[in-house]
Amino acid sequence: MKITICITTFNRHLDLERCLRSINQIKLEKKILLNIIIVDNSINYNLLKIKKKLSKDSKYKIIFLNQKNRGRVFARNKYLKKLKHINPDYICLFDDDCIVDKYWFKECFKTIKKYKADVVTGPQIYLKSSNSKKKGNNFSYLFEKNYKNKKICCVKWAASNNVFMDYKIIKKNNLSFDKNLNKFGVGEDQLFFSKINRNGYKIFWNKDVKVYEKFHFQRQNYKWLIDRSYRLGVLGYYIDQKEYGKINGLFINYFKSIYYFISFIISILLLKKNYFEKITNNFVRFYGRLIGPLTFKNIEFYNK
Template structure:
């Protein structure tokens, strides 16, 4: 049986007449106790601007049926900085846990955020999100994620910038979002009955599909450059095997999304686009000998393109399934 526990905090003083927004931050966790503890600790220090009051609830979804994070999470239940909801989702898989997070938001929630359990935001993160939302009348706000490397990381991967993510101008309207640093209009999403695709249980990429569907329905997404989140890159990911498989999976995810929710025209486009990237990647491949950055771009084109073509042909790479293999 799924379990849920709630730990309320005392009311936070706000300006007279300013109705605080009800914000929920969803975090999925699976046997990463140090990460979830660091995140919950950092969230106690969020800066609150008097002109943008809010009532915060942290929604922690433990995807370990044994509830391994319970003791760690419950130790933050009386910080006074936020309400705390702890949920166990026994169906293993990222989309199941994300949907459980959405379903566990308190009644009356205005805005919902997602963060990962290997991340931590700057102290002004939530207010920066709110400021961008206010200035642009945004339905959704997405922010930067900065990698934090282990000691003595492989120099090639640093020069190749393989773990760095795309950045935009502050306040710029963009056409994408992901679940690693995002805030969105909760009632709007619920009115559309949008869910994370549970058929993509172990493939990854359900957040790409989720926000792509929302944007196609009219959701307006804006970039909040000051809403910075730090992301730990473990040494286990700084290997050629992991990097190459990740590039293949990213392309494969785009195609699997089209197979499940796209029409014939979209599938043909994705297959042709993937084939084009394979050709481009092969043409650029010699650059790997002289430039880490351009060499990695070549591999990215080649592997993402191959992932797209194979995805349209029916192969769904299960990155998050135990012992996944190409």
């Protein structure tokens, strides 16, 4: 069985090294042939500086690629193009700052066997930091899927920082990430996996298929929160049109806009824990969806 791990990276060498060390520790059956694709998304191919070290330290063969056109969509489509030549049985998608749980493959195969899953995903768990401004103030939680106390459930899409999937799905349907979402820096994986779900494939979320991510301090910043909420609001219009058609998508977009406005009002009235960031997120998402059809084409590239 051939499995290829796909990672995109942009000037996060220490994080990438840590990610690869965690991959070395994954429990893997001997019959599995594993290799890794790393796509460097820097214009000057900065990964060349540590390429030899990464290859030496890795237990598995690494294929290095460079994508000079900035943006995650271009970088991810670069490894999809390379996969056509490798033709693996399964692929894994990780971010460069992920630490992969050592039982990750074991849990993925258990989910496939028990539930006949085509795609398996799971949580991204943020590592605690003693240097954070205050406990529980990582605004990323506002954008993570919350499946409450469920251990395993069928879902409509997956985030591409933690995915195991049958490669035949991509090959058969000639799938790629949507270039129109490249400038947003978010949302392209939602559309990608929503298409897979609409084509009848089953996506399962398993809480034990987990990866860890370090704490990013900028995600305590309200500027980061407002910017991300706004972009998700604006691009939501585009995703809805792709999923439901032009007219229905526009109607659904404004229905969701009303939903966020009502959530904004409720957040004000309830004054629960962390209410201010929830108020901010709900209002900005409402506003983004409200003006999304008018401003989608004018959004500038998100250079994070």
